[in-house]
Amino acid sequence: MAITHNLGFPRIGKNRELKFELEKFWREETSKEDLQHTAQTLRKTHWNLQKQLDWLPVGDFSLYDHVLDTSALVGNLPERVSQEQDDLAKYFQVARGQSHSHCQQVAAGEMTKWFDTNYHYIVPEFDANTTFSLHAENLISQVKEAKALGHNIKPVILGPVTYLWLGKTKDGSNKLDLLDGLLATYELLLLALQEEGVEWVQIDEPILVTELDSSWTHALKQAYLALNKSPIKLLLTSYFGELKENLHFACELPVAGLHIDAINGFNEIDQVVDWLPSHKVLSLGVINGRNIWINDLNKTLAWLTPLQQRLQDRLWLAPSCSLLHVPVDLDSEQNLDEDIQSWLAFAVQKLDELNILATALNQGKDAVAEELVINELAIKSRQQSNRVHNPLIKTRVAGINDAMAQRKSSYQQRAAIQRQRFNLPLFPTTTIGSFPQTAEIRQARKQYRLGQLDEQQYQTFLKNQINHDIEQQEALGLDVLVHGEAERNDMVEYFGEQLDGYTFSQFGWVQSYGSRCVKPPIIFGDISRPQAMTVEWATYAQSLSSKPVKGMLTGPVTILNWSFVRDDQPRSQTCLQLALAIRDEVLDLEEAGINIIQIDEAALREGLPLRQSQWHTYLDWAVNSFKLTANGVQDETQIHTHMCYSEFNDIIQAIADMDADVITIETSRSDMELLDVFNEFNYPNEIGPGVYDIHTPNIPTIEQIVELINKAAERIPAERLWINPDCGLKTRRWEEVKPALAAMVTASKVLRSNSAAA
Ligand code: GLN
Numbered sequence: 115m116a117i118t119h120n121l122g123f124p125r126i127g128k129n130r131e132l133k134f135e136l137e138k139f140w141r142e143e144t145s146k147e148d149l150q151h152t153a154q155t156l157r158k159t160h161w162n163l164q165k166q167l168d169w170l171p172v173g174d175f176s177l178y179d180h181v182l183d184t185s186a187l188v189g190n191l192p193e194r195v196s197q198e199q200d201d202l203a204k205y206f207q208v209a210r211g212q213s214h215s216h217c218q219q220v221a222a223g224e225m226t227k228w229f230d231t232n233y234h235y236i237v238p239e240f241d242a243n244t245t246f247s248l249h250a251e252n253l254i255s256q257v258k259e260a261k262a263l264g265h266n267i268k269p270v271i272l273g274p275v276t277y278l279w280l281g282k283t284k285d286g287s288n289k290l291d292l293l294d295g296l297l298a299t300y301e302l303l304l305l306a307l308q309e310e311g312v313e314w315v316q317i318d319e320p321i322l323v324t325e326l327d328s329s330w331t332h333a334l335k336q337a338y339l340a341l342n343k344s345p346i347k348l349l350l351t352s353y354f355g356e357l358k359e360n361l362h363f364a365c366e367l368p369v370a371g372l373h374i375d376a377i378n379g380f381n382e383i384d385q386v387v388d389w390l391p392s393h394k395v396l397s398l399g400v401i402n403g404r405n406i407w408i409n410d411l412n413k414t415l416a417w418l419t420p421l422q423q424r425l426q427d428r429l430w431l432a433p434s435c436s437l438l439h440v441p442v443d444l445d446s447e448q449n450l451d452e453d454i455q456s457w458l459a460f461a462v463q464k465l466d467e468l469n470i471l472a473t474a475l476n477q478g479k480d481a482v483a484e485e486l487v488i489n490e491l492a493i494k495s496r497q498q499s500n501r502v503h504n505p506l507i508k509t510r511v512a513g514i515n516d517a518m519a520q521r522k523s524s525y526q527q528r529a530a531i532q533r534q535r536f537n538l539p540l541f542p543t544t545t546i547g548s549f550p551q552t553a554e555i556r557q558a559r560k561q562y563r564l565g566q567l568d569e570q571q572y573q574t575f576l577k578n579q580i581n582h583d584i585e586q587q588e589a590l591g592l593d594v595l596v597h598g599e600a601e602r603n604d605m606v607e608y609f610g611e612q613l614d615g616y617t618f619s620q621f622g623w624v625q626s627y628g629s630r631c632v633k634p635p636i637i638f639g640d641i642s643r644p645q646a647m648t649v650e651w652a653t654y655a656q657s658l659s660s661k662p663v664k665g666m667l668t669g670p671v672t673i674l675n676w677s678f679v680r681d682d683q684p685r686s687q688t689c690l691q692l693a694l695a696i697r698d699e700v701l702d703l704e705e706a707g708i709n710i711i712q713i714d715e716a717a718l719r720e721g722l723p724l725r726q727s728q729w730h731t732y733l734d735w736a737v738n739s740f741k742l743t744a745n746g747v748q749d750e751t752q753i754h755t756h757m758c759y760s761e762f763n764d765i766i767q768a769i770a771d772m773d774a775d776v777i778t779i780e781t782s783r784s785d786m787e788l789l790d791v792f793n794e795f796n797y798p799n800e801i802g803p804g805v806y807d808i809h810t811p812n813i814p815t816i817e818q819i820v821e822l823i824n825k826a827a828e829r830i831p832a833e834r835l836w837i838n839p840d841c842g843l844k845t846r847r848w849e850e851v852k853p854a855l856a857a858m859v860t861a862s863k864v865l866r867s868n869s870a871a872a
């Protein structure tokens with residue numbers, strides 16, 4: 115019998131109930147009891163949706179983040195949280211600096227991306243004196259809750275070694291020195307679960323798919339030797355990739371079962387089956403937990419059937435990873451095209467697929483004959499649909515050649531031409547694109563969407579907004595202006611909506627962090643651009659000023675990384691299609707007289723594979739796609755790009771290879787320390803290190819900006835420096851933006867006169 119289970123279910127609720135309840139709680143509009151009640155109701159609903167499974171996850175639910183839950187579980191909340199408050203208040207204080215609007219504020223825990231996903235976790239904090247103690251009340255009460263509802267459950271916990279790996283030491287001590295103490299706490303935890311009658315525990319060690327040095331593999335051995343003393347059976351769980359060099363080692367760790375990602379690690383399945391000792395269970399993650407496409411069930415069954423014959427009762431089936439990364443229920447969708455809807459599966463549908471597979475294996479295909487036929491028809495319709503496949507685009511992609519991705523001349527030659535053309539001062543000032551998205555702007559967009567504003571009225575509104583933004587920038591004295599992006603709700607969705615090959619869900623929310631969710635647009639088919647997307651706004655803005663106005667686009671890699679991407683062709687192919695569509699837009703802007711064009715690649719870095727050995731393959735096609743987008747222009751046209759981070763020490767060569775004339779990056783918070791990379795690496799083109807931290811309401815002073823730029827000028831020649839904020843200004847208010855930009859402009863004048871005097 116193949117056994118079914120789930121690694122984790124989305125927590126936020128199909129109508130984002132948890133989000134709304136949390137935000138109410140933080141605003142003090144609801145009580146702790148109400149919040150706990152909502153959480154309990156959601157868990158109950160989610161278990162009900164999973165009840166056909168043999169084992170249901172418990173402990174996968176979280177009020178904010180499961181890594182923070184683990185910190186609370188092992189008694190490792192930072193000491194700065196105020197002790198005179200209840201556990202929940204402490205928890206939220208770490209998560210977001212404060213528990214509710216009126217309570218004391220402390221520094222929130224740092225947040226970072228969970229492996230290669232768009233989910234962010236709260237980074238555990240350690241120092242040499244960190245001790246651990248068990249606080250399992252929360253988990254145990256959820257175990258009791260599920261059992262009281264009659265469910266067969268399998269608690270889910272984050273493994274001790276991954277927990278340490280994800281954290282940061284504040285004092286430079288070695289995290290692994292803390293392992294013994296942590297293991298003692300995990301042993302107590304297993305004991306507590308044993309007392310609840312728990313038989314299996316899923317223990318997640320996703321670091322098994324990363325490159326581990328021997329101290330970490332040693333830690334894993336030590337951990338599982340220690341935890342193996344418990345009579346509880348451990349399902350050691352890895353996901354998000356292949357085990358590769360860790361494969362033999364993972365198979366041999368002393369646990370009762372191993373879960374592997376059979377989507378990303380498909381080529382390793384046979385090896386794992388060969389290596390796994392015969393007393394161990396093998397759980398195969400056969401349903402993709404990272405995308406929203408249906409599984410080809412007949413194809414999956416074809417390779418699973420012989421495996422089941424080999425493994426018999428040792429075979430478990432699950433999604434590849436937690437379903438946290440997909441929306442809850444496709445049945446909520448009312449507006450999707452019928453064909454496209456039949457190609458999609460959200461969390462609930464993915465679990466249905468799992469059950470169909472298990473039934474087919476356990477009772478024979480006839481038991482699910484109808485389901486298999488429906489699946490086969492949907493798969494065929496997707497494969498053959500002319501909405502997916504556009505031969506013209508495939509031909510165009512096949513015709514891409516190297517020359518298309520190269521500028522006509524070198525940066526030095528271009529820079530000379532551009533200097534003449536734009537006649538910009540030293541230390542030119544600019545912004546990253548968006549201006550404050552006021553309540554008025556959001557209101558107008560909403561009214562337009564609801565049909566309360568007609569096309570004409572909405573256009574007039576946007577033009578007035580552009581008038582306003584240009585006036586403000588002229589008054590401030592900025593050198594290179596922008597139109598302000600008032601028409602854009604989101605830098606990816608805005609383009610997706612105008613491209614063919616994209617569709618949008620109504621309720622396809624995925625948790626990004628805490629109560630924040632994103633609704634990634636869905637790329638289902640070959641991408642094309644039916645008409646120009648931004649030219650009208652850019653040319654209108656340019657008509658209002660004698661200063662250059664930048665055209666503003668989102669780059670192909672960022673569009674790709676922030677969408678649900680089709681799985682029937684390599685990501686690199688989809689990226690090339692996006693690149694061609696945005697390239698056409700670049701050329702249209704140039705043709706329309708827009709001479710400076712910015713192509714944002716905010717998400718280029720986050721597409722990096724988990725293993726460094728695979729970075730170059732990704733960077734090759736990602737950089738090539740950017741170049742294909744940008745580099746069709748004449749030497750006179752200045753290409754800018756923007757990236758929302760500054761840790762690019764390890765990818766600096768790739769960024770230089772993009773060959774943008776100007777790059778703007780985020781740096782202000784790091785005090786330009788992150789520019790250290792330019793001590794060794796001679797960045798060849800122009801660069802605007804951010805001098806205004808737009809993540810806080812703080813206004814930088816003239817002196818601070820001058821000091822930052824002077825630091826930057828120690829590494830990059832002044833002629834190649836720009837002055838700009840860290841990122842777009844859409845989340846800020848005009849009252850903050852005006853003085854901050856005024857300080858920037860004054861600082862640039864100070865710098866110019868200093869350098870003239872020197
Ligand atoms: N041009 C965009 C803006 O200014 C860039 C946003 C981003 O990089 N995240 O909002």
Ligand code: ZN
Nearest residue numbers: 757758841842
């Ligand atoms: Zn940015």
